[in-house]
């Protein structure tokens with residue numbers, strides 16, 4: 221660590237000098253001191269620092285925040301060292317994703333601890349990046365070598381990209397040159413591991429456009445040659461000049477977008493266009509991901525375009541028809557975790573991404589949103605799955621007992637310590653520890669926990685020796701840890717140490733589309749437990765449930781169903797004993813709620829096909845064949861989505 225090269229960007233000479241002394245004494249190499257952005261950029265080119273310490277106000281017109289944006293693009297980690305500034309400046313600085321923030325005047329220790337944590341976090345991310353790259357290369361090669369058709373291969377590739385660049389709708393195609401035929405393959409996500417293939421013929425049905433009309437729209441597109449992302453506002457502007465994108469956005473309720481052009485041989489470019497129904501899904505870090513994704517994607521695209529049967533190739537629909545492209549993995553790793561909203565699916569994607577890595581995970585979210593459930597899944601999907609998973613609720617223990625619970629004690633260590641006690645960390649050796657409500661941990665225990673994380677060893681209370689532990693930490697909290705840190709109740713260094721991979725659990729009111737499935741799930745459980753034959757909940761009761769704001773989230777919903785199952789005398793819950801708030805109007809529904817849901821998208825897709833086929837499902841000219849689905853699958857989807865069998869007749 222001592223050999224790390226640090227660049228100091230600071231216009232106050234005395235402070236720069238103090239910093240330089242602190243760093244050199246600690247064994248770092250200070251490769252330069254710059255007092256302006258221009259000078260810093262010159263030194264970065266010359267010395268290639270590993271890390272930059274950065275003041276916000278510098279000489280010249282450009283600020284440290286301007287430099288930070290450049291550093292982000294160059295993937296050089298940095299920490300701000302700045303005097304307290306106004307909130308706007310601090311917010312802008314935060315948006316540049318610094319690895320730490322040290323406030324002037326600082327102590328030597330503040331700088332060194334911040335740097336130590338920042339280096340750890342950056343290293344961890346780099347390792348993840350490298351692992352990710354290797355994983356993708358391997359996966360792309362496996363997909364290419366597999367015996368499936370190209371549509372399936374494209375679908376598999378799309379699914380592989382999902383954790384890195386989330387999407388609910390993906391289109392893949394080349395620049396359109398002729399108006400006769402339209403070649404663009406689309407995938408609509410309809411479940412965790414379930415995607416609907418939309419081939420040109422199906423898109424024609426759904427959008428009510430002819431082949432040559434779609435081709436003309438595509439020709440008029442002005443595809444970017446650089447990876448670019450668009451939030452809702454920018455996307456609204458983009459669709460004004462992109463007629464095909466407008467059509468897709470209107471049809472599928474798409475609100476944000478990321479374009480990834482992938483170069484292939486002969487100057488050809490294959491466009492991977494990612495879309496989301498949420499307004500702000502794509503962020504600068506996704507562009508950074510694109511850099512990682514390009515080599516394996518380019519190899520894949522190259523191989524695909526070389527084949528005559530590629531779905532993106534020139535003449536006619538000359539590719540093999542694959543009956544069932546929408547794929548569902550044999551066993552869903554999230555079985556029992558109910559919900560299909562895209563906010564929950566994004567959580568699942570993150571879990572799949574982080575589970576195999578060994579880094580700490582911080583699960584954030586209101587009480588009852590399912591943080592524990594997700595923590596347990598991360599462990600179950602990790603290489604540590606056969607080792608212990610130990611859960612401890614930091615809020616449920618009196619302060620005096622926390623250290624003994626976590627780290628254990630020796631016999632006689634304190635009054636009442638009649639026996640040696642093995643702490644949770646020791647019990648979890650080789651496995652995972654889930655620290656629930658970590659925000660409640662007293663400051664003193666926080667320092668001990670930090671030591672365990674840094675040194676990977678514990679000391680039982682009253683013990684003389686240290687014990688090596690190998691434990692993965694998953695922490696959860698319903699508190700705003702940023703605020704806890706700002707108010708001095710949570711250690712900044714511990715926060716940075718555990719906040720390597722945050723996962724945000726959405727509150728239930730932001731994913732109301734999951735309420736019917738959750739209600740049904742709990743209804744079945746409690747009907748069985750109580751021995752009652754209850755078949756469902758009336759639409760009116762469901763409707764009122766979907767308008768409630770659920771402060772207690774899923775736990776509250778579960779309790780409510782349990783109570784009402786016990787109370788009802790009917791075989792249908794038609795008159796729920798609702799808490800009084802339930803009848804109150806919801807003050808403000810979050811924006812996501814009004815957005816078209818994935819379920820709506822799939823429904824529209826099926827309805828359009830049924831209409832086109834005059835309600836016919838089976839056989840030639842039937843909706844199942846048009847949608848490229850086995851009729852039985854279509855039937856069960858219709859049932860799930862509440863579509864009448866005679867629709868379109």
Ligand SMILES: Nc1ncnc2c1ncn2[C@@H]1O[C@H](COP(=O)(O)OP(=O)(O)OP(=O)(O)O)[C@@H](O)[C@H]1O
Nearest residue numbers: 556557558559586587588589590591592593774775
């Ligand atoms: N998606 C889901 N499907 C089914 N059950 C769920 C789901 N999410 C949570 N639950 C259930 O809801 C209850 C609360 O979940 P959990 O304890 O994981 O929440 P939590 O966020 O950890 O809560 P707290 O912060 O209060 O500890 C549990 O009974 C859990 O099994």
